[in-house]
Amino acid sequence: MTGHVLGVVGATGAVGQKILKVIDERVKNIKALRLFASARSAKQKIAFRGHLIEVEDLEKANFAGLDYAFFSAGTEVSEKYAERAVEAGAVVIDNTNAFRMRCDVPLIVPEVNFHAIKPHHKLIANPNCSTIQMVCAIAPIHKVNPIKRIVVSTYQSVSGTGTEAIEALKTQSAQILNGENPTVSVYPRPIGFNLIPQIDVYIPESGLYREEEKMVNETCKILESNIAVCPTTVRVPVFCGHSEAVNIELTNEMSLDRVRNLLAGAEDVVLIDDPANSVYPTPLEIQDKDEVFVGRLRRDMTLPCAYNMWVVADNLRRGAATNAVKIYCKMTENCK
Numbered sequence: 005m006t007g008h009v010l011g012v013v014g015a016t017g018a019v020g021q022k023i024l025k026v027i028d029e030r031v032k033n034i035k036a037l038r039l040f041a042s043a044r045s046a047k048q049k050i051a052f053r054g055h056l057i058e059v060e061d062l063e064k065a066n067f068a069g070l071d072y073a074f075f076s077a078g079t080e081v082s083e084k085y086a087e088r089a090v091e092a093g094a095v096v097i098d099n100t101n102a103f104r105m106r107c108d109v110p111l112i113v114p115e116v117n118f119h120a121i122k123p124h125h126k127l128i129a130n131p132n133c134s135t136i137q138m139v140c141a142i143a144p145i146h147k148v149n150p151i152k153r154i155v156v157s158t159y160q161s162v163s164g165t166g167t168e169a170i171e172a173l174k175t176q177s178a179q180i181l182n183g184e185n186p187t188v189s190v191y192p193r194p195i196g197f198n199l200i201p202q203i204d205v206y207i208p209e210s211g212l213y214r215e216e217e218k219m220v221n222e223t224c225k226i227l228e229s230n231i232a233v234c235p236t237t238v239r240v241p242v243f244c245g246h247s248e249a250v251n252i253e254l255t256n257e258m259s260l261d262r263v264r265n266l267l268a269g270a271e272d273v274v275l276i277d278d279p280a281n282s283v284y285p286t287p288l289e290i291q292d293k294d295e296v297f298v299g300r301l302r303r304d305m306t307l308p309c310a311y312n313m314w315v316v317a318d319n320l321r322r323g324a325a326t327n328a329v330k331i332y333c334k335m336t337e338n339c340k
């Protein structure tokens with residue numbers, strides 16, 4: 005049989021489920037598919053292309069025979085198991101923060117820096133969701149007119165945190181609508197009808213939260229440039245889809261039309277931009293899409309060479325599953 009033996013670690017989770025969906029949509033030939041999760045889900049059966057596949061307990065798993073493995077079960081799980089999978093012969097495409105900044109691990113957005121993967125690389129990192137969508141939108145501009153500085157504010161949905169957070173938003177919203185006090189879970193504050201300007205842990209040296217630090221470091225690594233990145237990342241009561249208000253300062257003056265044309269011609273970037281008619285992307289409308297959507301493109305009237313844009317993407321697909329599967333597709337040419 006042609007194709008590869010594929011593995012999905014974290015197959016029962018929010019990102020793992022999307023990876024299975026995108027594999028089903030895109031991958032042509034699959035020799036076998038193996039699914040891994042915690043002991044809680046072992047023996048659960050998941051349907052895939054007409055077969056019921058039993059979930060394996062990751063702790064007891066033998067990785068021998070795996071050709072490619074997608075890891076999406078959290079940083080600690082990747083730290084413990086991803087390199088074991090590589091030692092067993094698999095190429096690992098890792099969705100967590102475990103290896104992104106390691107200099108021997110390429111950090112890949114396929115449309116932007118696929119060239120960074122060399123034949124000896126067996127461990128490949130998928131960037132953070134908020135970085136992926138921003139980089140997709142700014143890379144086409146950066147290529148012809150280097151970006152000097154980025155100021156970005158994010159509006160990130162709860163699905164980025166996983167299934168527990170999706171449930172927390174549902175529960176807390178219902179509690180508030182019923183006049184009850186919301187139970188606080190998953191996040192340090194209620195997320196129902198609220199905004200939380202904290203994503204991940206606090207880093208005292210910089211005053212940033214870890215999500216913001218990821219955007220700074222990952223953007224520079226992917227774009228191979230020392231861009232100044234100034235982020236504020238905010239969790240919002242949206243189930244799926246991250247939005248970002250992005251301000252970029254370029255090296256040289258450029259007409260707005262030229263910026264627009266660069267975005268219009270970019271792979272997997274879709275311009276939805278007619279502000280006079282209230283036409284712009286919103287997270288609800290771009291769910292289940294693989295592209296990055298850009299609207300509100302305009303000059304920053306306070307600074308020469310600076311532009312603003314509104315960037316929206318499905319964080320589970322474009323910001324995670326699709327990015328990871330596209331890496332596999334480009335490496336193997338085994339996709340539709």
Ligand code: A2P
Binds near residue numbers: 016041045062081165
């Ligand atoms: P399980 O469903 O058995 O808990 P999400 O991000 O949506 O919360 O999903 C996390 C995914 O990672 C799930 O598939 C979950 O499996 C899996 N996972 C979490 N912790 C572990 C672990 N220690 N070992 C293996 N898989 C894990």
